[in-house]
Amino acid sequence: MSFFPADMPRPEPNYDDEGFWKNYAEKRLCFQACGDCGALRHPPTPICHACHSVEVTWLEAPSTGTIYSYNVVHHAGHTAVESALPYVGALVEFEGFPGVRLVTNVTDVDPAAMQIGMRVNLWWDDIGEGMFIPRFKPA
Ligand SMILES: [Zn+2]
Structure with a gap:
């Protein structure tokens, strides 16, 4: 899922x-x-x-990154995400990739525990039909 x-x-x-x-x-x-x-x-x-x-x-890129910035989404911008509220949107940076920041989500985290500089590990979200989205969990 x-x-x-x-x-x-x-x-x-x-x-x-x-x-x-x-x-x-x-x-x-x-x-x-x-x-x-x-x-x-x-x-x-x-x-x-x-x-x-x-x-x-x-x-x-490495499978571990660092939170450059984040936000906690409390209001659905699309009806499809209402059941996931609140969720964390984040910009993740990777060692050896200066200037590259990936827009993603951090899952399996209490939004109140999010911090800039937090280390996060990659996981692949299977969205079906052979597509995978990179998301992250606290390291
Ligand atoms: Zn060039």
Whole structure:
């Protein structure tokens, strides 16, 4: 059973981020890097902001990250998430991936216990049809 109910709108991969979703389908937390200069970029984009190259490579991040920021959601922005309230939305950073911050959820946590700088471990949320979403639990 996924973290959010089945009627939660699903991600719709497009040309620019299909590599991102392909890695997720294999439960690999990867971020895009320039195939020429190595500059990291997230979310995925078709061109490097540093050297304008269109070459792309994907680098796998560690499965443990650090909370950069978070919020506790008490009001549903979509009817599909009403049963999950309150839940934690967070920005997670990873060692070796400067400037990359993943928008995600922290689960299995008392929202009052959340702290910036908290260490969190990756888990894969199976949302069906071969799609997995990276979410985190306190380390
Ligand atoms: Zn580049």
